Amino acid sequence: MNRYPVWKFAIIVIALLLGLVYTLPNFFGEAPAVQVSSSKVSSKVDTATLARVEDALKAANVPSAAVTLEGTSIKARFETTEQQLKAKDAIQKALIPEGSDNGYVVALNLLSRSPAWLAALYASPMYLGLDLRGGVHFMLQVDMKAALSQKTDSLAGDIRTTLREKDVRHGGITRNGQSIEIKVRDQAQLDAALRVLADQFADLQVGNAAEGSEFKITANVKPDAARRVQEQALKQNITTLHNRINELGVAEPVIQQQGLDRIVVQLPGVQDTAKAKDILGRTATLEVRLVDESSEARSAEQTNGLVPFGSERYLERNGQPVIVKKQVILTGDNLTLSLIHI
Helix, strand or coil, X not given: CCCCCHXXXXXXXXXXXXXXXXXXXXXXXEEEEEEEEECCCCCXXXXXXXXXXXXXXXXXCCXXXXXXXXXXXXXXXXXXXHXXXXXXXXXXXXXXXXCCXXXXXXXXXXXXXXXXXXXXXXXXXXXXXXXXXXXXEEEEECCHHHHHHHHHHHHHHHHHHHXXXXXXXXXXXXXXXCEEEEEEXXXXXXXXXXHHHHHHCCCEEEEEEEECCEEEEEEEECHHHHHHHHHHHHXXXXXXXXXXXXXXXXXXXXXXXXXXCEEXXXXXXXXXXXXXXXXXXXXXXXXXXXXXXXXXXXXXXXHXXXXXXXXXXXECCCCCEEEEEEEEEEEHHHXXXXXXXX
16 A cells, blocks of 8 residues: 555656756757857847858858857857858858958857757756866966056046146156156145145055155055055956856856956866957956147147157057047046946
8 A cells, every 4th residue: 555645756756857857958968159249339249140140151151050149149050060160260251351350259169959948948958167078277367566557547647637626736747656756846835735635545655755946745555555456456357257258158157266366267168269368368448538639639640740748649440540648537447337227
């Protein structure tokens, strides 16, 4: 005689069936694929891009198992790695002509062969680490000296603006290594400048010394403030790496801090190590500066002559030179991204 009610056996059977269904994706394996994503806001991956990818594959006579637009990326699956490599070359030539940089990223990848009905049930294969699946391992080091230099440049610009607003005259503000040097002519201006620095710039450690008939103020970032700058730089780099890895479509990447200035990145299943290195190694710095509209700057733009003191020459995308001031008005630290759902 059965001592257990039927409903308990029914629950066990249902649990076994559900477990079997959700383990099925592990038996289908992975398909070689090419993924197309965007690295710039101006380059959109949409149905028009999908049509260009399909046309490029047809022109190269490369058969594909499926070409789909999933979110903000296009994924093309193939049966063999030979087709995958040919497809990558064809898509890259179509979307990224030689010598251009239009913001598309074409990378090799591996995608699950699971059928659509399993994906609709949110059944995914078990993701394996580097030991079982292979992939790439990166050790990145954050340039803390550059982060402090950028902070010092920003503080120098803020000091210049604040002293001008407070009507404190000075003989020049320069950055010397990680120090900011301010020259003043007399004791009255020295006292006024020191008061402004003490009131407005609590992160600076200030000292002064006489230089002949003038005075020189030396300001350095305090150790506690410097440590906060370094911690923020590390957090920003980790966030940036997360966003860039999304371009590669890697499932369950490992991104973690190691030590004071290093970041470990593990990307299981990634085939295109060169493209991964290129994407992760791109410099991402946002700075807003004013265009130098002086007559000397206009002349330097037109004749490629000497750039005025306190300004720099940059090239726009079309190759046209533009002269901008060295003072940084705004950086990425001052911006906060807000998402508005409509």
